[in-house]
Amino acid sequence: MIGGYQLVKGRKEIEDAKKILERYQEAHLVELANKVGISSPSFDDQPKSGGFENSQEDKLVNSMERSQAETCFCKRVRMTISLIHDEINADSASILKLIYMYGKTNDEVMETLRLSKSHYYRQKNDALLIFKKMFGNFNIGDMGQKWD
Numbered sequence: 001m002i003g004g005y006q007l008v009k010g011r012k013e014i015e016d017a018k019k020i021l022e023r024y025q026e027a028h029l030v031e032l033a034n035k036v037g038i039s040s041p042s043f044d045d046q047p048k049s050g051g052f053e054n055s056q057e058d059k060l061v062n063s064m065e066r067s068q069a070e071t072c073f074c075k076r077v078r079m080t081i082s083l084i085h086d087e088i089n090a091d092s093a094s095i096l097k098l099i100y101m102y103g104k105t106n107d108e109v110m111e112t113l114r115l116s117k118s119h120y121y122r123q124k125n126d127a128l129l130i131f132k133k134m135f136g137n138f139n140i141g142d143m144g145q146k147w148d
Contacts, residue, residue: 014125017132021100024077027070028101080135084127091115092127099124 081101085093091113098104098112110120 010125010129013132014128017128017135020135021077021096021128021131024074024100025103027073030067030070031074076135080131083134084130088130089123089127091123092130095120095124095127096131 081093081096084096094113095109098109099106104112106120106124109115110117113120115123
């Protein structure tokens with residue numbers, strides 16, 4: 001029998017994993033947009049007020065730093081799921097990929113993997129716990145979004 005503390009801890013880890021994976025969807029969109037829309041800033045020689053140039057440079061630097069953070073975050077999520085696939089369980093990795101990377105519904109994933117409802121939800125929770133443990137500690141607030 002699982003103790004109350006372990007059960008609560010497990011639920012929290014599952015919720016944390018869900019938040020990280022849901023954050024992946026947003027970060028991946030930014031990552032893709034940056035691949036498509038990267039362009040050099042244009043500057044002209046027209047007179048400007050004193051703080052304009054620094055303000056534009058700061059915005060550009062902040063945007064680049066955020067883009068880099070989003071890309072690193074996405075790579076870390078993909079690497080973790082890949083490790084789960086290779087080292088733990090391919091079905092667990094498939095569940096995470098199909099739901100959080102490809103936007104499939106629970107029913108679609110159950111059908112694709114040919115799992116019963118009870119087995120699917122057990123496998124999904126196990127996959128989320130494994131993901132959280134392998135991904136490690138991560139504070140989404142570090143990327144400009146609070147999650148607590």
